[in-house]
Amino acid sequence: MTSQAESILEIFKSTGAYLQGHFRLTSGLHSAEYLQCALVLQHPAAAEKLGRLLAEELRQYAPAGVKLVAAPALGGLIVGHEVARALGARFLFTERDANTKEMALRRGFTVSPGETALVVEDVITTGGSTQDVIEVLTAAGAKVLAAGSIIDRSGGHANVGVPRVALATLQVAAHYPEQCPMCALGIPVVKPGSRPA
Helix, strand or coil, X not given: XXXXXXXXHHHHHHCCCEEEEEEECCCCCXXXXXXXXXXXXXXXXXXXXXXXXXXXXXXXXXXXXXXXXEEECCCCHHHHHHHXXXXXXXXXXXXXXXXXXXXXXXXXXXXXCCCEEEEEEEEECCXXXXXXXXXXXXXXXXXXXXXXXXXXXXXCCCCCCCCEEEEEECECCCECHHHCHHHHCCCCCEXXXXXXX
């Protein structure tokens, strides 16, 4: 693990954002570890620092600059906004429809055909939410150059169809519920994220 990754994880530990237990992730997978970015990003100085560091990592994919940074609500909102600020780009977010669960642009957000974009997320496990945002932007005519996250829980394996960077990459065990050893032991599962179980 790099010294930068170690310092990022130290921020999570010092703010109580690195949790251990039995958790249901947004992806539906179960894990004994959870990184609650909201507990880190509640501190403006930490949010600014993480956004600036992630913007520096993403610049290599946008040497001519980028017009737009997009993130999935709710997890990517704060860090996405800070990355956009650091890059001098505008920021927008996508949301899931409550009925269809499909990701969409709402609130009057629009994308211009050919507009260059980056997608930013707080934590990637499978890359599903990031991929959904990329699909929404691409369907609207944007050219997505890369994606980034504060934490990559996939060990670098999540594929979202564009180059991807993370400030810290972890190899964290995640299990399908039917194969979860904690479920087999009868340990109750908790859904700590922003979406209901």
